[in-house]
Amino acid sequence: MELVIYGFIGGVCAFLHSRMQTQQALIQKLEVERQLTMAQLKALQMQMEPHFLFNTLNAVTSLVDQHKNEAAMETLAHLNKILRTTLQRRSPEKVPFREELQLVESYLAIQKVRFAERITIEISATPEARRGLVPCFLLQPLVENAVRHGIERKKEGGLIQMKAERLDDRLWMQVRNNGNGVGATRADSHGIGLNNIRERLAFFYPGAHRFEIETPSNGGYQVTIQIPFEEAPACS
Amino acid sequence: MQLRALIVDDEPLARDLLRSKLRKYEDVTIVGECANGEDAVDALQDSSINLLFLDVQMPEMDGFDVIEEVGVESLPLTIFVTAFQEHAVRAFDVQAIDYLTKPIINERLDKALRRVRERLMSNATGLTQKQLTALLNSIRLQAEPAKSYAARFLVRDGERELLLPVAEIDWIEADAYYSRLHVNGKQYMLRETISDLANKLDPNFFVRVHRCSVVNVERIREVHREGRTESSLVLKSGSTLKMSRVGRQRLLELGR
Numbered sequence: 001m002e003l004v005i006y007g008f009i010g011g012v013c014a015f016l017h018s019r020m021q022t023q024q025a026l027i028q029k030l031e032v033e034r035q036l037t038m039a040q041l042k043a044l045q046m047q048m049e050p051h052f053l054f055n056t057l058n059a060v061t062s063l064v065d066q067h068k069n070e071a072a073m074e075t076l077a078h079l080n081k082i083l084r085t086t087l088q089r090r091s092p093e094k095v096p097f098r099e100e101l102q103l104v105e106s107y108l109a110i111q112k113v114r115f116a117e118r119i120t121i122e123i124s125a126t127p128e129a130r131r132g133l134v135p136c137f138l139l140q141p142l143v144e145n146a147v148r149h150g151i152e153r154k155k156e157g158g159l160i161q162m163k164a165e166r167l168d169d170r171l172w173m174q175v176r177n178n179g180n181g182v183g184a185t186r187a188d189s190h191g192i193g194l195n196n197i198r199e200r201l202a203f204f205y206p207g208a209h210r211f212e213i214e215t216p217s218n219g220g221y222q223v224t225i226q227i228p229f230e231e232a233p234a235c236s
Numbered sequence: 237m238q239l240r241a242l243i244v245d246d247e248p249l250a251r252d253l254l255r256s257k258l259r260k261y262e263d264v265t266i267v268g269e270c271a272n273g274e275d276a277v278d279a280l281q282d283s284s285i286n287l288l289f290l291d292v293q294m295p296e297m298d299g300f301d302v303i304e305e306v307g308v309e310s311l312p313l314t315i316f317v318t319a320f321q322e323h324a325v326r327a328f329d330v331q332a333i334d335y336l337t338k339p340i341i342n343e344r345l346d347k348a349l350r351r352v353r354e355r356l357m358s359n360a361t362g363l364t365q366k367q368l369t370a371l372l373n374s375i376r377l378q379a380e381p382a383k384s385y386a387a388r389f390l391v392r393d394g395e396r397e398l399l400l401p402v403a404e405i406d407w408i409e410a411d412a413y414y415s416r417l418h419v420n421g422k423q424y425m426l427r428e429t430i431s432d433l434a435n436k437l438d439p440n441f442f443v444r445v446h447r448c449s450v451v452n453v454e455r456i457r458e459v460h461r462e463g464r465t466e467s468s469l470v471l472k473s474g475s476t477l478k479m480s481r482v483g484r485q486r487l488l489e490l491g492r
Contacts, residue, residue, distance in 0.1 A: 051293065054319035055247065058338035062253035116248050148413065155246070155272040155295045 032203045035196060036136075052110075059114050075113050078106040089136050094204070096232035097164065097171065098130040104143050108160065111147055118157025119147070125164040132171040133230040135200050141193035142175040142223050149221060150177025158220075171229045176222035194223070201227065237356050239349070240284050243269045244276040244302070245291035245317065250338065254289060254317065257345055264349070273297025277305050285312050287352055292318040292327075299323075300447060303330050304480070313352050322431055330482065385438040391417065391424035400424065403441075406455045406473055408433060410448040421473070443490060445469060445483035453490065 056079055063072035085103050089095075101123070108121050143162065150158045164173045194213065201209045210226040241264055245251045251269050258264045267285055270276040273294050280288070280302075288311065292299040299318075303311060308331055316327040316335045327335045333355060334348040388401045400419060409416040410430035417424045426433065434444050444450045451469060458470040459479075467484050469477045479487070 050320040050322075054338055055250070058253065058319065058340075059247065059249040061339040062249035062256075065253055065256050114247050114249065118246075151295075152293075153295050153412075155274075 028203070032200065035199055035203070055114055056110055059110075063113075071113070075110060078109045081106040082110075093136060094133040094230070095136045096130070097125070097132045097134045097173075098232070100134055100136065100139055101125055101130065101162075101164070104139050104162065107140070107143060108147075111151065115151055115157060118155075119151050120157070120159045122159065122161045123163075125162075126166060128166040129164040129171060129173075131232055132166065133232050134171070134173075134227065135204050138197065138200075138225070139173070139175060141197060145193060146175055146177040146221065150179035154179060166229055167226070169229050170226045172224070172226050174222065174224045176216075176220055178218075178220040197225075201225070237263070237353070239264045239287045239352065239356075240267045241265065241287040241289060242267060242276070242279055242282075242285045242312070243289045244271075244273070244279075244294075244299070245269075245289075246271050246294040247291075250291065250317075254340065257340060257342065261349060263353075273299070273302045273305075276302050280306050280310075280312070286356065288312045288314045289317050290314055290332075292316060292323050300326070300330065304447070313355055315348050315352070322429075322435070326431060386436040389417070389426060391426060393422075393424065402437060403452075403454075405442075405452055406471055407452060407475070407477060408442075408450040418473075418475070440490065443483070443486050445477060445479040445487060447480060449477050451477060453487070459487070 056075065060072050060075050060079075063069075063075065082103060085099070105123060108119075108123075112119055112121060139162070143160065146160045150160060159178045161176045161178075162174070164171065166172070198211055201211055205227050208228050210224070212224045214222045214224070216222060239261075241258065243251050243254055243258075243266060245254070248271070251271075255266055255269070258266060264287075267282065268279045270279050274297055276290070277297075279285070290299045290302065297305070299316065300323075303314070311331075313333045314331070316323065316332045317338060317340065318335075319338045321335075321337060323335075334351055336344055336348060386402055388399045390397055391400050400417070404419050406418045406420065408430060409418065411425070413427070413429055415426045415428055415430045415433050417426060430444075430448065430450060434442065434450050437450065441453055442450050443453055451471070455471045455473065456469055457472045459467065460470065461467045465481045467479045467481075469479055471477065
């Protein structure tokens with residue numbers, strides 16, 4: 001008789017426990033969806049950021065005025081790429097690194113048109129790295145920060161560097177700028193976008209990622225991310 | 237009268253475009269171009285310049301810093317040129333004659349230059365001050381139809397977020413593209429510039445006393461005058477804030 005009662009209690013407990021776990025998983029899923037919506041919104045805000053958009057349109061107008069039609073069309077194509085990619089991304093998903101990189105390249109190409117010799121861009125990503133998967137909008141906030149702090153605030157401008165490669169079973173990515181030293185206030189203003197990335201990495205790769213921010217002694221700001229390497233499906 | 241213009245903008249293509257547009261006006265001569273605020277301050281030593289095209293967003297020293305450095309009295313007639321309207325009201329606070337957004341529309345440039353010529357002709361300061369006030373009011377009306385003000389802000393407090401009633405804010409400090417809210421000894425960051433924030437707050441309670449700070453007038457304990465242009469505020473919390481001349485004027489207007 002006792003055995004039956006114990007068995008019954010045990011069964012009820014197991015049932016409740018599994019219910020709770022399902023609910024917790026659901027809460028976690030909702031949380032990451034909320035985070036991602038925020039990231040998308042931020043990314044949109046960056047591209048649709050009135051200053052970015054209107055200054056870009058002004059630059060294109062100026063190119064047309066100077067009959068530099070090729071350059072004008074190229075800039076518009078980059079703007080088109082950015083707006084289209086951003087608007088098409090809807091759900092919390094991983095994308096091929098190649099795609100994320102193209103977005104960032106378009107963004108930087110436009111900044112290059114605007115700031116000319118004030119901005120130097122170095123991008124190096126191995127073909128293998130390009131085939132990896134990353135959470136969408138992973139690099140964008142980092143590159144945006146790098147331009148804001150490393151270029152827009154400095155009259156002599158600076159260097160934006162973006163590197164990616166595969167290290168064994170990991171995908172290694174780094175964004176850095178050579179701006180002047182980072183004070184406490186600057187670390188603060190970087191914080192909001194960075195927290196979002198940190199939380200999404202923790203969700204997608206619990207315990208299996210690295211996220212490091214460094215402020216090298218010779219100035220600048222450097223963010224390094226390592227995640228498990230996952231091969232993107234060949235057709236996507 | 238010949239217009240001798242200085243162009244200040246940190247983006248080369250933006251300077252190209254404005255130069256190209258100005259070339260079509262026979263009475264305009266471009267005497268110089270600057271890519272940053274510091275160069276602009278130097279260039280403005282040339283007293284023959286009577287027209288300034290000034291970009292707002294520039295590295296290290298922005299358009300408003302240039303004006304602060306040169307002083308409103310020694311400034312040539314100034315047309316602000318910027319990508320976005322957010323600074324419009326502030327531009328008229330520092331007595332800009334007009335305000336253009338990029339990309340510049342030819343008709344607007346026409347109109348701005350007409351205004352410049354009229355001003356140079358009239359030379360009657362009392363009248364122009366009145367005109368400016370009227371202009372400022374009309375712009376405010378256009379920009380803010382039946383404006384309602386923010387009642388609370390969503391801020392992050394460590395791991396949680398909280399809804400902060402604006403009345404609890406002591407003062408707000410500019411931090412580049414962000415604003416730092418000082419609330420009863422605590423600080424919260426908002427991803428908004430101080431100009432954007434100032435526009436959302438009821439001007440009867442929140443006054444921009446300096447380029448970098450907005451204060452809740454209810455929290456002011458003392459006002460100190462330290463010189464012709466400098467003054468400071470002491471808050472009930474004990475904090476001391478610097479106040480610019482324009483900020484002091486704003487505070488005085490509110491007291492009237």
